[in-house]
Amino acid sequence: MQYQYHCACCEKVVDSTEKSCPHCGSHHIRSPFGFWIFCLVACxxxxxxxxxxxxxxxxxxxxxxxxxxxxxxxxxxxxxx
Ligand SMILES: [Zn+2]
CATH class of the missing domain: 1.20.5 (Single alpha-helices involved in coiled-coils or other helix-helix interfaces)
Known part of the structure; x- marks a missing residue:
């Protein structure tokens, strides 16, 4: 199950409260809800x-x-x- 936020740069799990990746400092945090929003829109x-x-x-x-x-x-x- 992919309910966690992931860094788009280093693919590491990031806390949902973090605004930037603590591993590489990237601001590209991937939301786990993008997939569900896509599913809802498709439905x-x-x-x-x-x-x-x-x-x-x-x-x-x-x-x-x-x-x-x-x-x-x-x-x-x-x-x-
Ligand atoms: Zn990162």
């Missing part, structure tokens, strides 16, 4: 794409649905004749 994008595809499919299915309603009404008219 969100996937959900949005699925929603968009679902709405698109529903809008495509509405056109024949109107025709079928007309068909049903025509069938009803035939029955009353």
């Amino acid at each position: 969100l994008v996937t959900t949005l794409v699925f929603k968009a595809v679902h709405v698109y499919i529903q809008s495509q299915q509405e056109k024949p649905a109107h025709l079928s309603i007309l068909d049903v009404l025509q069938e009803e008219n035939k029955r009353f004749r």
Whole structure:
């Protein structure tokens, strides 16, 4: 599990309260949450794409649905004749 902050220069574990690496003095501290933020964004994008595809499919299915309603009404008219 990579829940620790790491130095981007020497790859050593750095305390989360440290602003710079105590080993090499670098300010490039890699956050362990970058990966999780990426995961969340990826999940969100996937959900949005699925929603968009679902709405698109529903809008495509509405056109024949109107025709079928007309068909049903025509069938009803035939029955009353
Ligand atoms: Zn370092």
